Amino acid sequence: MTAAQLSVTFFLQMFVILAVCRFVAFLARWIGQPQVVGEMIAGVLIGPSLFGLLFPEQQQRLFPAESLKILYVGAQVGVGLYMFLVGVQFRADLFQSRVRSAAAVSISGMLAPFTLGAGLAVWFVRIPGLFSQRATALEAVLFLGAAMAITAFPMLARIIYERGLTGTSLGTLALAAGAIDDAAAWCVLAIVLASFGGGATVAIQAIAGGVGYGVIVLTAGRVLLRRLGAAVDRAGKLTPSLLAVVLMLFMLAAWTTDAIGIHAVFGGFLLGVAMPRGLLTRELQRQLEPFTVVFLLPMFFTFSGLNTRLDLVNNPQMLLIALLVLIAACLGKGAACWAAARQLGSTLKFGTPSTAASARPPAIAAPIKPPASAALIKNSIGASLP
Amino acid sequence: MTAAQLSVTFFLQMFVILAVCRFVAFLARWIGQPQVVGEMIAGVLIGPSLFGLLFPEQQQRLFPAESLKILYVGAQVGVGLYMFLVGVQFRADLFQSRVRSAAAVSISGMLAPFTLGAGLAVWFVRIPGLFSQRATALEAVLFLGAAMAITAFPMLARIIYERGLTGTSLGTLALAAGAIDDAAAWCVLAIVLASFGGGATVAIQAIAGGVGYGVIVLTAGRVLLRRLGAAVDRAGKLTPSLLAVVLMLFMLAAWTTDAIGIHAVFGGFLLGVAMPRGLLTRELQRQLEPFTVVFLLPMFFTFSGLNTRLDLVNNPQMLLIALLVLIAACLGKGAACWAAARQLGSTLKFGTPSTAASARPPAIAAPIKPPASAALIKNSIGASLP
Numbered sequence: 097m098t099a100a101q102l103s104v105t106f107f108l109q110m111f112v113i114l115a116v117c118r119f120v121a122f123l124a125r126w127i128g129q130p131q132v133v134g135e136m137i138a139g140v141l142i143g144p145s146l147f148g149l150l151f152p153e154q155q156q157r158l159f160p161a162e163s164l165k166i167l168y169v170g171a172q173v174g175v176g177l178y179m180f181l182v183g184v185q186f187r188a189d190l191f192q193s194r195v196r197s198a199a200a201v202s203i204s205g206m207l208a209p210f211t212l213g214a215g216l217a218v219w220f221v222r223i224p225g226l227f228s229q230r231a232t233a234l235e236a237v238l239f240l241g242a243a244m245a246i247t248a249f250p251m252l253a254r255i256i257y258e259r260g261l262t263g264t265s266l267g268t269l270a271l272a273a274g275a276i277d278d279a280a281a282w283c284v285l286a287i288v289l290a291s292f293g294g295g296a297t298v299a300i301q302a303i304a305g306g307v308g309y310g311v312i313v314l315t316a317g318r319v320l321l322r323r324l325g326a327a328v329d330r331a332g333k334l335t336p337s338l339l340a341v342v343l344m345l346f347m348l349a350a351w352t353t354d355a356i357g358i359h360a361v362f363g364g365f366l367l368g369v370a371m372p373r374g375l376l377t378r379e380l381q382r383q384l385e386p387f388t389v390v391f392l393l394p395m396f397f398t399f400s401g402l403n404t405r406l407d408l409v410n411n412p413q414m415l416l417i418a419l420l421v422l423i424a425a426c427l428g429k430g431a432a433c434w435a436a437a438r439q440l441g442s443t444l445k446f447g448t449p450s451t452a453a454s455a456r457p458p459a460i461a462a463p464i465k466p467p468a469s470a471a472l473i474k475n476s477i478g479a480s481l482p
Numbered sequence: 483m484t485a486a487q488l489s490v491t492f493f494l495q496m497f498v499i500l501a502v503c504r505f506v507a508f509l510a511r512w513i514g515q516p517q518v519v520g521e522m523i524a525g526v527l528i529g530p531s532l533f534g535l536l537f538p539e540q541q542q543r544l545f546p547a548e549s550l551k552i553l554y555v556g557a558q559v560g561v562g563l564y565m566f567l568v569g570v571q572f573r574a575d576l577f578q579s580r581v582r583s584a585a586a587v588s589i590s591g592m593l594a595p596f597t598l599g600a601g602l603a604v605w606f607v608r609i610p611g612l613f614s615q616r617a618t619a620l621e622a623v624l625f626l627g628a629a630m631a632i633t634a635f636p637m638l639a640r641i642i643y644e645r646g647l648t649g650t651s652l653g654t655l656a657l658a659a660g661a662i663d664d665a666a667a668w669c670v671l672a673i674v675l676a677s678f679g680g681g682a683t684v685a686i687q688a689i690a691g692g693v694g695y696g697v698i699v700l701t702a703g704r705v706l707l708r709r710l711g712a713a714v715d716r717a718g719k720l721t722p723s724l725l726a727v728v729l730m731l732f733m734l735a736a737w738t739t740d741a742i743g744i745h746a747v748f749g750g751f752l753l754g755v756a757m758p759r760g761l762l763t764r765e766l767q768r769q770l771e772p773f774t775v776v777f778l779l780p781m782f783f784t785f786s787g788l789n790t791r792l793d794l795v796n797n798p799q800m801l802l803i804a805l806l807v808l809i810a811a812c813l814g815k816g817a818a819c820w821a822a823a824r825q826l827g828s829t830l831k832f833g834t835p836s837t838a839a840s841a842r843p844p845a846i847a848a849p850i851k852p853p854a855s856a857a858l859i860k861n862s863i864g865a866s867l868p
Contacts (some may be wrong), residue, residue, distance in 0.1 A: 099554035106555050107562075107737035107746065114730045118723065166555050168485035169492050176493075337504065339776045344500045351493035360493065386769035390725045 097162050105163050110391075112158065116142055117394045130138070135394055139401020149407055159402060171399045174392025176350045176360035181264075181385055182253040182271065183368020184377045190268040197440045202273035204436035206245040206280060209428025213244030216424055220417065236290045247280035249274045249361055250396065273433075275365060279306055282358040289357075298357060306355030310366055318370040325372030334379035342380060356455040371458055382389045483548050491549050496777075498544065502528055503780045509704060518640040526788020535793055545788060557785045560778025561636045562736045562746035566640040566658065567771055568648075570763045576654040583826045588659035589771060590822035592631040595814025599630030602810055606767020606803065624674045630811055632667035635660045635747055636782065659819075665692055668744040675743075684743060691724055691742030699735070704756040711758030716741060718763035755864055 097105070116138040124134030141147060150154035162335030186403055191198065217240035219225050221233050228416030231239075252274045261267035324341065328334050334342075346367060409418050483490070502524040502619045510520030527533060534541035577584065589769050603626035606612050607619050617625075647653035672688030710727065720728075732753060739749030757763055795804050 099551040102551055103555045103558040103746075103828060104737060104740045107733050107740060109562075111730055111733035114726055118726050165485040165488055166552055169489045169552050170556075173488040204650070323669060336772070336776050339772055340500055340504050343777055344497055344504075347493050347497035347500065351497060352495060354490045360489075383772035386722070386725055387773040390722050391729055407548070433747065 097160065102163055102166060105158070105160065106166060109158060109163065110395075112142060113138070113394055113398050114391075117398060127192065130255045130256070130258050132251055132397060135322065136251075138394075139398030140404050141401070142398065143404055145401075145404055145406035156236075164399075164402065167395055167399055167402070171393060171396035172350075172354075172360055174388060175396040176364040176391050177346065177384060178364075178389045178396075179250055179253065179361045180346055180349075180364035180368040181256070181381060181388060183365040184380055185262050186271060186365075186369045187268045188369060190263075190265055191272050194265065194269055194272075197437070198269050198272040198276065199339055200436045200440055201269065201278040201433050202280075204432040205273060205429055206277050207358055208432030209244040209425060210241040210284075210427040212424040213421075214238075214241040216240060216420060223413075223417075225418070230354055233287055237282060238291070242284035242288060243378050244421075244428055245284070246278060249278040249365070250393075254393075275362070279310075279358060279362050280307070286357045293337075298381050302357035304360070306353070306358045309349075309353055309356070309358075309363065313366045313370050317367070318372075321370055322372045325374055326378045327375040328379065329374065330377075334376060334383060339383060340381075345357065370420040371444035483546065488549055488552060491544070491546065492552060495544060495549065496781075498523070498528060499780055500777075501782050503784060512792060514643045516644050518637055518644065518783055521783035522637075522787055525784030526790050526792065527787070528784065529788040529790055531787075531790055531792035550788065553781055553785055553788070555777060557782035558736075558740075558746055560774060560780075562750040562780040563770060563774045564730065564750075564779050565636055565747045566732055566735075566750035566754040566783075567767060567774060568643070569751040570757050570766055571648050572657060572751075572755045573649055573654045573672075574755060576649075576651055577658050580651065580655055582660075583823070584658040584662065586656050586826055587655065587819050588666075589663040590818040591630065591659060591815055592663050592819030595630040595811060596627040596670075598810040598814040599807075600624075600627040602626060602806060607798075609803075614753065616662070619676075621674055621677055624670060624677070626673060628667050628670035630807075630814055631670070632664060635664040635751070636779075640779075654816045659809075661748070665696075665748050667743060668692070668748065672743045688743035692744045692748070694740070695735075695739055695742070695744075695749065699752050699756050704758075707756055710760045711760055711762045714762040714765065715760065718761075720762060725766075725769060746852070 098169075117135045120138040121131040121134030124137065125131055141158075144155065177467065214237040217237040218233065218265055220240065221231070221236040221354055227236050253271060256262055256267045256270060261270070283299070283303045283306060287299045290299035292295055324338065331338065346364060349363040349367040350360035351363075354360045371380070503521045506524040506527065507517040507520030511517055511525065528541075530541065530543075600623045603623040604619065606626065607617070607622040613622050639657060641651045642648055642656060647656070669685070669689045669692060673685045673754060676682055676685035710724065714724055717724065735749040735753040736746035737749075740746045757766070795801055
């Protein structure tokens with residue numbers, strides 16, 4: 097396809113994506129589900145699982161393979177920017193007093209689903225056709241374990257935001273636990289990729305690079321960024337030039353973390369956390385949030401669905417496997433985080449009255465629970481798309 | 483390249499584009515040139531004409547051919563959205579009282595450069611290698627004429643905005659003339675494409691479709707859009723859902739005009755003009771402008787440069803031809819618009835005191851003048867990029 101054809105197609109794709117997203121999200125909210133769940137379902141509806149099943153030719157014409165790359169890049173920019181904005185609103189002060197809780201929830205939320213996923217993999221690896229011929233049992237165990245342990249960090253963030261939990265103890269704790277989970281799982285995935293033939297460098301780069309990035313951004317980066325905050329205060333507003341500087345820093349952060357193998361989402365989030373609070377962060381949110389949330393983010397959430405092939409789950413055996421993965425994911429994340437939060441229950445002080453009512457342990461487990469399968473889909477895309 | 487590789491590359495590209503744009507724009511403003519001129523030069527610097535000439539391998543690695551398609555799509559969305567925002571600020575009331583002036587300036591600003599371009603083409607077509615072997619003399623004449631007559635509408639709009647002329651009589655007149663020019667030139671280009679083998683349908687579709695789109699959007703569209711304005715007034719703000727509706731309408735408008743062959747810029751601008759004035763338009767500007775202007779638009783202005791091959795102007799003959807085209811473009815646009823505005827000088831009433839001083843006829847000629855060569859570059863891309 098020529099660039100001009102791709103661009104015409106893109107305009108139509110985005111119309112369809114935005115329209116279906118809004119419609120399904122409306123239905124989702126109606127039955128009490130978060131809007132973001134609606135957006136993910138919208139992706140499945142316009143992907144090969146429904147639209148493509150009923151009208152394969154039209155679906156191919158609207159979403160030709162080459163155009164998916166453009167949606168992918170747009171989705172990455174969108175989710176990276178969104179997580180940057182989540183980082184900008186992150187209450188580091190609330191987090192510091194609750195490091196122990198965050199670590200406990202995070203570790204339980206990783207270990208339990210990892211163990212369950214690994215256990216399933218030991219069994220699944222014997223089923224022909226489910227894993228690549230080249231995959232060893234160890235690789236299968238590591239892969240399914242990591243995929244189950246991953247928190248779909250952006251999805252978690254959106255649900256927290258939608259439920260009005262941003263800036264509360266509960267929201268901060270869940271976000272921090274999610275961030276730790278996510279970074280750790282990307283590192284495990286890097287190890288899997290390394291064992292698949294990338295060599296040990298891949299894993300070392302991801303782990304050492306990720307730690308290095310985090311330390312630099314949160315120490316030296318934080319100090320340097322104070323000057324940016326001061327410049328905004330002096331100007332009395334976030335001028336286009338200063339916004340350009342922030343976007344340049346974001347691009348650099350996203351590129352660094354993406355290139356070392358731990359995803360732009362992590363780079364964007366930490367850069368946001370390191371931003372000095374005040375006029376700068378308020379203006380960033382005001383100037384970037386509308387377009388990011390309304391236009392770019394639906395690309396990300398529908399993209400998984402656009403690549404989900406529910407039609408592959410076409411016999412009782414596959415259905416059983418899918419159900420088992422789903423149950424294990426819910427149990428692993430849900431039960432483990434709930435137990436950890438309950439254990440630490442007495443040390444959790446929930447700040448605002450409006451959230452106190454929902455601040456029972458299950459409230460922590462809930463937002464961390466659903467995304468495992470979504471993340472699984474997402475990972476497979478990154479590696480498999482031509 | 484895989485989608486993941488393209489996305490990593492994109493982050494780095496955007497860092498470089500934003501950084502070089504800001505730097506060159508700073509220098510440009512320093513010598514009194516508009517920022518947008520700096521952005522166009524930035525594109526040439528990081529394209530094959532300088533960066534690629536000095537470090538061909540590194541330039542290829544940073545801007546591989548496939549990645550240019552993604553920048554192209556981003557550039558189209560950016561320029562379309564920008565022209566939508568220009569339309570949103572367009573003062574239809576000022577325009578209505580000056581239709582005659584706008585038409586006169588517009589027609590002079592097209593006929594003169596078209597004649598000059600056509601004259602040059604008669605000569606150029608005899609020089610071997612300059613035009614395709616298949617091109618007849620008539621096609622060459624039509625192509626160069628149209629290319630010279632086109633106003634780089636987005637560039638014009640940005641200069642008007644930067645000089646603080648938005649909302650003034652002068653700015654409105656120049657924008658209206660530019661819009662008419664642009665639509666007309668796209669139609670002439672459609673005729674050229676039709677004669678090149680697309681068949682008459684291409685031309686009919688562009689001309690009839692363009693007129694039809696304009697009429698529908700500015701009549702029925704305007705009436706329907708009032709409901710959207712009322713909904714925003716009721717809500718007291720532009721909610722994410724209502725912003726999504728606007729963006730859907732924009733995507734549909736951009737797709738329609740792009741698909742019929744008169745470019746998304748025109749579709750976006752007219753949709754903006756049709757939007758009901760009030761809270762809706764103020765909020766649209768506030769929510770969409772920062773990201774569009776600071777992030778998306780530099781993609782558009784640098785893209786031309788990224789595809790400009792100044793190294794092809796490598797002998798005295800080519801240099802002479804380039805100079806002739808440049809002089810003809812300046813004379814054609816500049817002198818003709820100046821003369822037309824002067825002729826109508828007495829009927830032009832300039833509203834605000836701040837622009838009264840600069841409201842001599844040359845001020846109209848100036849913003850319409852520079853972009854001819856830029857538009858030429860742009861058109862060639864749309865048709866030639868693989």
